Amino acid sequence: MANWQAGSSVRRNLIALIGLILIAGFATSSVISYQVSKASLREALIGNELPLTSDNIYSEIQRDLLRPVFVASMMADDTFVRDWLLDGEVDPGKMTRFLDEIRAQHGMFTTFLISDKTRRYYHFKGISKIVSEDDARDNWYFRVRKMKEDHEINVDLNAEQNDALTIFINQKVFDYQGNYLATTGVGIAFDSLVRVVDRYRENFSRHVYFVDKAGTVMTRSEGASITEENIHKAEGAATIADKLLAADHSFFEYERNGETMLVSARHIPELNWWVIIEQEEASALAGIRKSLITNFFVGLFAISLTLVVVLYAVNWFYARLEQKAVEMAQLAEHEAGLNKRLKYELELKDKFFSIISHDLISPFSSLLSGTHLMSERADNYSKEELADIAKKVHASAEDVFSLLRNLLDWARLQIDGASIDPEDLSLRDVVRKNISVLAPPAREKDIQIVNSIDAASAYADPLMIDTVMRNLISNAIKFTPPGGKIDVSAQEQDGETRVTVRDTGVGIDPDRLDTIFGLDQETSTLGTGGERGTGLGLALCKEMVERNGGKIWIESVKGEGSQFHFTLRSRRP
Known part of the structure; x- marks a missing residue:
């Protein structure tokens, strides 16, 4: 009883240690993954997404202005316009009809012409006014008249159409000798810019502003955080306003109402405005925070379930072994045959705890080491080095999972009375399922797995044969170098189905062929990619195949690869 209580205490401590390691490793990895993801997302926003949005808006503005510029140039070069002006502007109705046709044909908001001789302002609705140097609203005309360029783009109020804010393309007209x-x-309606702003707000959840050289906000997206009329007076934005308006391209951060705002700006030389793209850092990171919380709770559930299964298996198996050891010790004097059974059971127990103490603790040590480096010394490593450490931590976790799965299958076989439940199997489906499960490690080593089974069938326990196939394919991946190939085939003959798993791996030394299926820790070696094994998988395969009435053997040539064969009944007896 004392020994049993002592063993129970050891088991409880072991399970508690495993639980703490798994939870601490998972929590640390989750937090580090969140920090790395946060930094990567923030870097992408700063270096790519926000600048790309401002560039796209600028491209759309250029596209929207290209057609009006072409139409204005076409009007200035039209011989009708020149001849009509040179002929003394006879019949103003002709010019009015011309302007109205151009407006309707090209979808312009307004069209106009101001004669330098008569100073008449011809509008598509008629003669609007006589421009004068004494009228401040006509200063634009005299500025255009004196400028060296042939055209300009200007944003102004449209007096002829209820002072609507309009983007004008002003084009000079010359006679055939080049005289003005x-x-x-x-003119195009300013609403086209508003539509661009609203579209980007809806699609990308980012605030968009157009600001002139004085910092005045000309238009903004709905629900924008900057509500002031000038960015020089806006909370937070005022601290970056001067620098923003002094650069063609820029990126800034500022604090507003306790939130960090990320800002990208681009100068629009055609309008002499700046387009500003703004996004709250918190909204950009909301997705990965949600994913972190979800993954954390899912991981805790998976760890808890794993610990429950391991605890049950350890207690059950340990209890059975203790019971058998006591019974065999009592019968040792009378039944010599039971001595061999007792020795075997004790070897199984030693093997079980050897695996736990060595092969289970070893990957957990790697988990502890990796998570310690990532949590305590993350600042000393680059993102690439952290990613490499995380990859090693993940690989160790996969080793633990594979080992626990084999341990549970093996433990189930050792329990007295464990029965098999044979049924008709499609071996092609069994192989396809396992190829799908083992695709990630095969893909990582660039190994091709081919399912060459067409319609072969077998009569066996589906769970056991699934385990056999998984271990044989996994073993082939482990000892096949990158770029190799694994082929699984089957052949029926005389009521028996022979399955073959062939690889192009490193092969096996001849002196190890006889012990390869033994339950011997020394038979385990590192794979071509440094993978660890326990020597348990092949022993498990042998026992499961034999329990289903078959046999298993190996053919191998050192340096050329191996062929694992096993047989099963083809049909129900």
Whole structure:
């Protein structure tokens, strides 16, 4: 009883240690993954997404302005316009009809022409006014008249159409000798920019502003955080306003109402405005925070379930072994045959705890080491080095999972009375399922796995044969170098189905062929990619195949690969 209580205490401590290691490793990995993801997302926003959005808006503005500029240039070069001006502007109705046709044909908001000779302002609705240097609202015309360029783009109020804010393209008209005759052009509604702003707000959840050189906000997206009329007076934004308006391209951060705002700006030389793209850092990171919380709770559930299964298996198996050891010790004097059974059971127990103490603790040590480096010394490593450490931690976790799965299968076989439940199997489906499960490690080593089984069948326990197939394919992946190939085939003959798993791996030394299926820790070796094994998988395969009435053997040539064969009944007896 004392020994049993002592063993129970050891088991409880072992399970508690495993639980603490798994939980601590998972929690640390989750936090580090969140920090790395946060830094990567923030870097992507700063270096790519926000600048790309401002560049896209600028491209759309250029596209929207290209057609009006072309139309204004076409109007200035039209021989009708020149001849009509040179002929003394006879019949103003002709010009009005011309302007109205151009507006309707090209979908312009407004069209106009100002004659330098008569100073008449021809509008598509008629003669609007006579421009004068004494009228401040006409200063734009005299500025255009004196400028060296042939055209300009200007944003102004449209007096002829209820002072609507309009983007004007002003184009000079010259006679056939190059003398200035007039200024003509078109205007597009400012609403087109508003539509661009709203579309980007809806699609990307980012605030968009257009700001002139004085910092005045000309338009903004709905629900924008900057509500002031000038960014120089806006909370937080005022601290970056001067630098923003002094650069063609820029990126800034500022604090507003306790939130960090990320800002990308781009100068629009055609309008002499700046387009500003703004996004709250918190909203950009909301997705990965949600994923972190979800993954954390899912991981805790999986760890808890694993610990429950391991605890049950350890207690059950340990209890059975203790019971058998006591019974065999009592019968040792009378039944010599039971001595061999007792020795075997004790060897199984030693093997079980050897695996736990060595092969289970070893990957946990790697987990502890990796998570310690990531949590305590993360600042000393680059993102690439942290990613490499995380990859090793993940590989160790996969080793633990594979070992626990084999341990549970093996423990189930050792329990007295464990029965098999044979049924008709499609071996092709069994192989396809396991190829799908083992695809990630095979893909990592660039190993091709081919399912060459067509319609072969077998009569056996499906769970056991699934375990056999998984271990044989996994073993082939382990000892096949990168770029190799694994082929699984089957052949029926005389009521028996022979399955073959063939690889192009490193092969096996001849002196190890006889012990390869033994329950011997020394038979385990490192794979071509440094993978660890326990020597348990092949022993498990042998016992499961034999329990289903078959046999298993190996053919191998050192340096050329191996072929594992096993047989099963083809049909129900």
